[in-house]
Amino acid sequence: MLNEPIKTSIFDLFKIGPGPSSSHTIGPMKAAYDFLQRANALAAIQSLETPQIMIHLYGSLSATGKGHGTDRAVIAGLLGWLPDTCEPTAFTALLKNETDTYKTQVADSQVQLTAKSIVFEKKRYESPHPNTLVFKLISANEIVLEEEYYSVGGGFIQRKGEDLSIENDKMPKYAFTTMKELKEHLLKNKITLTDLMIANEEALTGLSRKEIFQKIDDILEAMHKAVKRGLRHKGLLPGTIKLRRKAPVLYEQAKNLASTSDSFMIFLNAYCMAASEENAAGNIVVTAPTSGASGVIPGVFFLLRNHYHYDKQRLREGMLAAAAVGFLIKHNASISGAEMGCMGEIGSASAMAAAMLAYCAGKSIEIVEAAAEIAIEHHLGMTCDPIGGYVQIPCIERNAMGAIKAYNAYLLSSSGNASAQKISLDSVIKVMRATGRDMSKKYKETSQAGLALSATEC
Numbered sequence: 001m002l003n004e005p006i007k008t009s010i011f012d013l014f015k016i017g018p019g020p021s022s023s024h025t026i027g028p029m030k031a032a033y034d035f036l037q038r039a040n041a042l043a044a045i046q047s048l049e050t051p052q053i054m055i056h057l058y059g060s061l062s063a064t065g066k067g068h069g070t071d072r073a074v075i076a077g078l079l080g081w082l083p084d085t086c087e088p089t090a091f092t093a094l095l096k097n098e099t100d101t102y103k104t105q106v107a108d109s110q111v112q113l114t115a116k117s118i119v120f121e122k123k124r125y126e127s128p129h130p131n132t133l134v135f136k137l138i139s140a141n142e143i144v145l146e147e148e149y150y151s152v153g154g155g156f157i158q159r160k161g162e163d164l165s166i167e168n169d170k171m172p173k174y175a176f177t178t179m180k181e182l183k184e185h186l187l188k189n190k191i192t193l194t195d196l197m198i199a200n201e202e203a204l205t206g207l208s209r210k211e212i213f214q215k216i217d218d219i220l221e222a223m224h225k226a227v228k229r230g231l232r233h234k235g236l237l238p239g240t241i242k243l244r245r246k247a248p249v250l251y252e253q254a255k256n257l258a259s260t261s262d263s264f265m266i267f268l269n270a271y272c273m274a275a276s277e278e279n280a281a282g283n284i285v286v287t288a289p290t291s292g293a294s295g296v297i298p299g300v301f302f303l304l305r306n307h308y309h310y311d312k313q314r315l316r317e318g319m320l321a322a323a324a325v326g327f328l329i330k331h332n333a334s335i336s337g338a339e340m341g342c343m344g345e346i347g348s349a350s351a352m353a354a355a356m357l358a359y360c361a362g363k364s365i366e367i368v369e370a371a372a373e374i375a376i377e378h379h380l381g382m383t384c385d386p387i388g389g390y391v392q393i394p395c396i397e398r399n400a401m402g403a404i405k406a407y408n409a410y411l412l413s414s415s416g417n418a419s420a421q422k423i424s425l426d427s428v429i430k431v432m433r434a435t436g437r438d439m440s441k442k443y444k445e446t447s448q449a450g451l452a453l454s455a456t457e458c
């Protein structure tokens with residue numbers, strides 16, 4: 001996998017969908033939807049008798065799946081809903097009561113789904129990924145179809161032995177697996193990072209340059225809306241923590257302090273927390289690269305659009321720089337909290353945002369690389385320990401902190417000679433991978449250690 005060229009589409013990295021967690025919500029919804037299609041294909045050639053569907057959740061999906069909405073996500077997918085088109089209010093209303101019952105159609109048969117269809121497995125299960133789901137279609141008390149899926153972070157899924165997120169037969173125009181190779185292409189072909197990313201996306205997806213920019217605009221619009229809604233929405237977030245939304249308060253404070261030097265940071269905090277609170281509420285956000293980290297890049301983008309007044313094209317290009325960094329991390333380490341702890345989510349988002357800031361400011365590729373490297377370097381080892389399994393504490397403030405670090409990484413990279421940077425982006429991603437492997441499982445989205453233990457009830 002590491003030697004294969006990067007074949008991820010920009011639109012697999014940035015996906016519109018309901019919060020609060022791409023690996024616990026978007027990925028499982030897509031896996032359930034895929035299983036439904038396979039069940040339908042089987043039922044077309046084999047009749048079913050009193051069919052049932054059972055879903056078994058393992059690892060971190062079992063440990064924090066309740067707070068992260070995995071149960072709702074698998075029901076939604078089995079009802080034929082997909083993350084980018086499902087209605088958020090209907091989604092958050094799923095399984096409000098233990099006795100809620102849903103019916104899904106498998107060929108000619110109706111299958112009943114309830115909370116009891118989902119088993120949060122406590123026992124250890126040998127699987128290649130900590131976020132594992134097993135679906136079973138049962139007919140006349142016999143299992144007639146069984147599929148195993150892995151939710152590998154950022155809403156990407158794999159079915160046992162098969163990556164469902166990529167078009168295996170298509171190759172990028174400029175194949176690369178590292179920043180070093182990417183820079184060699186830029187130098188050798190005398191092209192910009194924007195042109196390289198567009199050429200690869202065209203080759204992988206068949207979309208035209210115009211269509212790619214249109215889709216980026218749609219993503220940016222969804223990010224903008226998430227921030228705007230979050231700045232307006234007040235009150236408590238769902239769940240037992242009873243956490244009150246803070247973004248609208250920060251926004252008012254920033255406006256009142258507009259003439260002071262504090263206001264810049266308070267505005268940025270407000271924007272990041274606004275999108276992140278929308279995510280915690282299960283509303284529509286953009287994975288950037290995950291839902292848990294869906295406040296960092298939208299917050300930075302909102303700042304660049306509304307304070308720096310950057311034009312549409314410059315912002316699109318900033319998103320391409322962010323995507324390039326996201327690809328490198330996903331390919332050579334991971335963007336999954338269940339594999340890397342929070343450095344995989346907020347660390348990746350911060351590095352991507354730092355690259356976006358530098359590229360939008362017209363900096364060289366060396367500065368873009370240095371900005372991303374510095375941002376990751378200062379997230380190494382950061383654990384994932386959400387209280388109660390909710391993507392709220394520390395997640396929401398962590399999005400604001402990730403953006404502030406991204407901004408500082410951009411400033412640090414822009415002062416001095418970036419080519420004298422001692423640590424390359426490729427090296428720090430390798431370190432990230434090794435650190436993630438060494439990190440105790442307790443700190444990888446299980447809520448079994450760290451902050452999750454220090455405060456049982458907030």
Ligand code: SF4
Pocket residue numbers: 292293337341342343345346383384385386391392394395398445
């Ligand atoms: S602590 Fe970080 S990785 Fe864990 S759920 Fe929160 S944002 Fe995601």
